[in-house]
Amino acid sequence: xxxxxxxxxLSHSFSKAYFEKKFNDLKLLDYTYQNFELETIxxxxxxxxxxxxxxxxxxxxxxxxxIPFLNGLSIEAKQIGAVNCIxxxxxxxxxxxxxxxxxxxxxxxxxxxxxxxxxxxxxxxxAKAVAYALKAIGVEVYFLTSSATKKNANTFFYSxxxxxxxxxxxxxxxxxxxxxxxxxxxxxxxPYELITANHxxxxxxxxxxxxxxxKQSKQQGALVVNGYSMLQLQAEKSWEIWNEK
Numbered sequence: 051x052x053x054x055x056x057x058x059x060l061s062h063s064f065s066k067a068y069f070e071k072k073f074n075d076l077k078l079l080d081y082t083y084q085n086f087e088l089e090t091i092x093x094x095x096x097x098x099x100x101x102x103x104x105x106x107x108x109x110x111x112x113x114x115x116x117i118p119f120l121n122g123l124s125i126e127a128k129q130i131g132a133v134n135c136i137x138x139x140x141x142x143x144x145x146x147x148x149x150x151x152x153x154x155x156x157x158x159x160x161x162x163x164x165x166x167x168x169x170x171x172x173x174x175x176x177a178k179a180v181a182y183a184l185k186a187i188g189v190e191v192y193f194l195t196s197s198a199t200k201k202n203a204n205t206f207f208y209s210x211x212x213x214x215x216x217x218x219x220x221x222x223x224x225x226x227x228x229x230x231x232x233x234x235x236x237x238x239x240x241p242y243e244l245i246t247a248n249h250x251x252x253x254x255x256x257x258x259x260x261x262x263x264x265k266q267s268k269q270q271g272a273l274v275v276n277g278y279s280m281l282q283l284q285a286e287k288s289w290e291i292w293n294e295k
Contacts, residue, residue: 051078051080051081051082051102051104052081052082052083052084052100052101052102052103052104053069053081053082053083053084053103053104053105053106053107053292054083054084054085054086054097054100054103054106054107055083055084055085055086055106055107055108055109056086056088056094056097056106056107056108056109056112056116057085057086057087057088057108057109057110057111057112058087058088058089058110058111058112059087060085060086060087060109061085062231062257063085063109064256064257064281064285065083065107065109065285066083066084066085068281068282068285069083069285069289070083072289084100086106088112091112091115091116091119094112094116094119095119098119098138098143103138104137104138104292105135105136105137105138105288105291105292106135106136106138107134107135107136107285107288108133108134108135108136108145109134110174110175110176110227111174113132113133113134113174113175113176114131114132114133114174114175114178116133116136116145117131117132117133117145119143120133120136120143120144120145121142121143121144122142122143122144122145123144123145123146124144124145124146124147126146126147126150126182127145127146127147129182130147130150130175130178130179130182131175131178132147132149132174132175132176132178132179133145133146133147133175134146134147134148134149134175134179134284134288135147135148135284135287135288135291137291137292137294146288146291147179147182148283148284148285148287148288148291149175149176149179149180149183149280149284150179150180150182150183150186151183151283151284151287152279152280152281152282152283152284152285152287153179153180153183153254153280153284154183154184154186154187155279155280155283156275156277156279156280156283157183157252157275157280158187160250160252160273160275161187161189161221161250162250164220164248165189165220165221165250166188166189166190166221167189167190167191167192167218167219167220167221168180168181168184168189168190168191168192168219168221168222168223169192169193169194169206169215169216169219169221169222169223170184170191170192170193170194170223170225171193171194171222171223171224171225171226171238171240172193172194172195172224172225172226173193173195173197173205174225174226176225176254177193177225180223180225180254181193184221184223189221191204192204192205192206192219193205193206194206194207194208194211194238194240195207195208196208208238208239208240211240211241211244212241212244213244216240216241216244216245216249217244217246220246220248220249220250221249221250221252222240222245222249222250222251222252222267223251223252223253223254224238224251224252224253224254224255224261224263225254226238227255228263229253229255229258229261229262229263230255230257230261231257231258234258234261234262235262236262237261237262237263237266238263242266242267242269242270243270245266245267245270245271245272246270246271246272247270247271247272248272249267249270249271249272249273250272250273250274250275251263251264251267251268251272251273251274251275252274252275252276252277253274253275253276253277254277254280255276255277256276256277256278256281259276259278260274260276261276264276
């Protein structure tokens with residue numbers, strides 16, 4: 051059986067090593083996991099034509115762009131508008147979102163009553179999954195964007211951030227790639243001096259273990275969490291979906 055990951059610049063990806071270890075531990079000697087680096091999503095059909103292909107993971111920048119190429123979507127993937135897992139049965143492709151599950155399960159142990167309003171940095175596919183997960187557990191969600199084209203009632207511009215907003219939003223989640231290896235000195239441009247010990251700052255990035263965003267937040271006394279646990283949980287959920295009868 052063949053599995054794989056769709057995305058760009060996948061040399062540092064988590065999934066291939068994770069699943070190859072799983073296959074080895076389970077003695078699934080005829081199972082393989084391959085990275086499919088695509089310049090554009092229009093190349094996806096060549097991936098779907100891979101022999102004995104049973105499942106795929108999807109990473110940036112294709113979590114939203116992949117949807118028109120699929121035969122169906124799970125309820126969660128349809129509501130979120132982003133896919134990071136694909137199951138293939140008899141040549142038919144169905145998209146799922148396991149990011150929302152992974153994020154929800156990984157953040158629950160850290161949530162306290164003051165974390166009832168979240169500011170999500172970014173507006174892409176991962177941000178949509180995070181928003182879906184948080185809303186499901188009763189957290190109010192707003193987005194932070196640098197794009198003037200995505201401004202709406204529950205979105206702030208970076209330039210609008212002030213003490214009032216950061217005091218109101220004590221859960222901050224970075225879903226942008228800023229700070230991802232090898233660009234470890236990058237970080238979302240927020241006023242870190244306004245972060246407090248009442249804040250929970252979560253970064254979906256897991257490499258490096260502590261991003262510049264998390265380091266800056268930690269220096270202000272915030273509780274910080276990286277995305278490694280989320281990644282493991284979403285991977286296991288993908289494996290469960292691929293093996294469901």
